[in-house]
Amino acid sequence: MAILQKYVKNSSSELVKSTAESTVFTEAAPLQKEEADDPYWSRSETQLWTVVLLLGTCLLYCARVAAPICAVSMASEFQWDKKESGIVLGSFFWGYCFTQVLGGYVSDRVGGEKVIVMATVGWGSLLTLTPMIAHFSAVPLVSVTLSRFLMGLLQGVHFPSLASLFSQKVPQHERAFISSTVGTGSQIGTLLIGGAGSMLMDWYSWEFVFYFSGLLAVSWAYCIWKQLLKGPILSLETVGVGLVKSRNARIPWKRLFSKSPVWAVIFAHLCTSSTFYTLLSWLPTFFKDSFPDAKGWVFNMVPWLVAIPSSILGGYLSDHLISLGFETAAVRKLMQFFAMGASSVFTLLLCGTRTFPLAVAFVSATMGFQTFTHSGVSVNVQDLAPSCAGSLYGVMNTGGALSGVFFVYFSGYVIDTTGSWASVFALMSLVNVVGLVVFLVFAEAERVDIDDSKPKCESIQI
Template identity: 25%
Template structure:
């Protein structure tokens, strides 16, 4: 087994990589206010920009997972971070809507291999009873980023501007690529085990996974919870400015509270999930989704910004729990030989939601003359769908794959 010191180093590097990737994804939601003004875009065009990343990201999930299983997690990680760094920097050089959409799409292609390969690396280096905890540490960087992005974005956009900001983010990503090359080293016995498992892997495992009831439910659950997550993340800044009347600085301070909630939820969720009896996770997850739906209704009916942000904070707590529970099911139920492919299939659902939802909200807002009510109702329905998909999870096929591996 990999030493604890080496595991922690790998986890720290994954944390850094996920942090810079999330920073760009959250930063664009604030930068788009300036981008829309500079390029003179409509709400539908803005939604297209916010969605284009997720189109590439979703398309790369399954190939990225397959590549991680085929060629190893380390190689895919390095290529992924390098590609997204290049296209992040290129975002600062766009000159039109078409160029922005194309570059954000290619950025998504680049980043698409990160989560499947990082999940595989965690399954290779951490024992089963610590995998949810390890995943929570990596994913918690998203919470930390969401905490600092609102204020930092306001500062960056009002001082150096959105173009220079993207150049800087791309440079940081290249530095992280170099760190991966230098310090992510799998011990010889882990490499040998990986090669052996690849040689023993049954033909048609991809087809088997697609037919697995567990994977179908996870795909739907991923789609639903990420539709809520990215629907809120991509459009709340615009909503709070245009509907609730906040300026950029006030918006930044208001959104630090939900960001802090995400960090707390990720750390607590990893601890709780590792201690849930097998089979109980679907019930706890379903309850969390019901709570999310109720709170979303209360959010858009909140009489003022303070109450709105209070409900949003609680929503983030439960969304974060479900977003960690879903990959934990894969890490605990399926063997490491198919972790990359399995995570790619399930996460395709989440990233398709990231592509479709911002675009759909942009269209809805434009259709209803600036009203977000219908958009909130759409997110509430997704909470109900997630509840049903979790309650009907079927673990039997997952156990069969585990036995065959």
């Protein structure tokens, strides 16, 4: 009996030892597999793509602002009145609204970088051809309006594609800094085309502004395709993988829209976008009405120069707080508090401003704090639904663009009716505060694109 007990004891110890060794082996294997299949960019790849996408966003805004810069010269040449010029400029935003969701949906399946490159080739080529379209058309108003609408369609995929790309290639604790840095391309592009475009019109003509912006964009896309993608942008294999993803991983729209954090991020983005578009559209008119003798380059450049480092600072601060152990949701709310709360304080201060330097300072602070939204709402979409971040961002940005167009029009109506800029600034602050309260109460950073309540079946390896 003692011998049997000894045998059983030894056998049991050997079995435990064998099981332990097997467990170590089976635990190590998945780790090695995860390292081999790590979906995220390496440090060097992250740095390279950050610079590349920053430049791409810069060129995007160079192309977007080219027409507004040339609007006066084009209207004079083709004899357009203010209403007809408004039709041409506004047609871009109608096209911009239509491809947001589609761009994000396709990016979630074939890769955001591919969609961005293809779209850039399209809108870059169209921008280069715009002067010829205008000159050789029997009705320039119609042809240029159509080209601007098509440009909006092609550029509408850019930011949803970025959201999709970052959610797939960048870890959560690094997304805010990269998103904020790439987002500064909008300010840099606006400043670049403002300076270069003015010089090109002085030295040559308005056509060269379109040639300059369009050819730079096409050259950028060609370099990315040649040096980084190194192959066909859309191969049969890529299309096949995308079709499989579309079939097997449908977007859970019903589940997403049943979650209050999703509605919180959408509503906050609507409020932020509407106030930002209003500032962008009416600030030059505000300064000309309030300070007729002020130099235009000051209020057209200084706020953007402040916004660039502010955006980068917000992204760095956000990722740093998360790395220190602060909850992701709390950090996102803090960044949005600066973007909507602090900016509203300086917007309200504009109501009683009587001196030009103070007005420029308050506007610069407002624009600077608003860039913190890149580290708040914009990244929160990727927290909530990384598997379909591009599609959800597309929905959000479509609503933001539409609300922006409406709010710009409504602000003009308020100015005409009341004759007071203070009423517009107060309304903007109210909208921001309401959006901020909703975001602070309901926003979260946990994934909602998957159902955690369902039991998971894991295979056991021996």
